[in-house]
Amino acid sequence: MTSCNFRLGVAALATSAAIPLAGQPAQAAEWTPTWMASPQPAWDAGNPLPMNLPRISNQTIRQVARISVGGDRLRIVVSNEYGREPLVIGAAHVGRTAPEGRIEPSSDRAVTFSGRGRVTIPPGARVVSDPVDLRMPALSEVSVSLFLPQTLQPATFHWDGKQTSYIAAGDVTGSVALRPTATTLSRLFLSGVLVARAEPTQLVVALGDSITDGASATPDANSRWPDYLAERLAPHNVAVVNAGISAPGS
Numbered sequence: 001m002t003s004c005n006f007r008l009g010v011a012a013l014a015t016s017a018a019i020p021l022a023g024q025p026a027q028a029a030e031w032t033p034t035w036m037a038s039p040q041p042a043w044d045a046g047n048p049l050p051m052n053l054p055r056i057s058n059q060t061i062r063q064v065a066r067i068s069v070g071g072d073r074l075r076i077v078v079s080n081e082y083g084r085e086p087l088v089i090g091a092a093h094v095g096r097t098a099p100e101g102r103i104e105p106s107s108d109r110a111v112t113f114s115g116r117g118r119v120t121i122p123p124g125a126r127v128v129s130d131p132v133d134l135r136m137p138a139l140s141e142v143s144v145s146l147f148l149p150q151t152l153q154p155a156t157f158h159w160d161g162k163q164t165s166y167i168a169a170g171d172v173t174g175s176v177a178l179r180p181t182a183t184t185l186s187r188l189f190l191s192g193v194l195v196a197r198a199e200p201t202q203l204v205v206a207l208g209d210s211i212t213d214g215a216s217a218t219p220d221a222n223s224r225w226p227d228y229l230a231e232r233l234a235p236h237n238v239a240v241v242n243a244g245i246s247a248p249g250s
Helices: 010-015 225-236
Strands: 030-036 056-066 071-080 087-089 091-096 119-121 125-128 132-136 141-152 156-158 165-169 182-184 190-197 202-206 238-242
Touching: 030 071, 056 190, 071 087, 071 091, 071 119, 071 141, 087 141, 091 132, 119 125, 125 190, 141 190, 202 225, 225 238
Parallel strands: 030 238, 202 238
Antiparallel strands: 030 190, 056 141, 056 165, 071 125, 071 132, 071 190, 087 119, 091 141, 165 182
């Protein structure tokens, strides 16, 4: 499977800031990580910190990510690292974000994995999508919609996402507007976004605990300190990704 062996973890990010675009010279275009959310395992009921994880059943979740550097093509990373059963992605779409869970109509793009719209991710694995032609300016927001046909309790997530994700019934991945039945501030399964860039690009990985992750930051405001760092460095062709994790119970 395309990129099943590609690991968008902190070690890979720190040691390889850019990945050559397949089939083209490295100087023509490179794949650069531009956003990430560190995957976390769901914790047991004995932990005093509530997870507030929704149970998913035949639903679409639309998640918003503000990227750092921009590009003309992108790829998404979907993680099942802590799952105990295969994770089925029935369909996936991306688009430039509009208010209240909507996307810009002309920007909707279907996402494929090894040429297919549906992918099954084994437990302990993650996948990177095929390239998607979608121009994303620096510091813009991309909406990633994943259709999850299974009935499941998410086991891989990022708890303190500080960004509203919208959950709606059925496969509405390509819809401009959703009719959400629930929302969550956690990230579910989405762990990375990469962009194709012609310019040489450096990468800063922000490592840390809840202070880096964004504890006490205003939801939907992109006001974590790595967000401010991204704003300063993006004009200089430096990507910033936030690998912080708010530790449960800390």
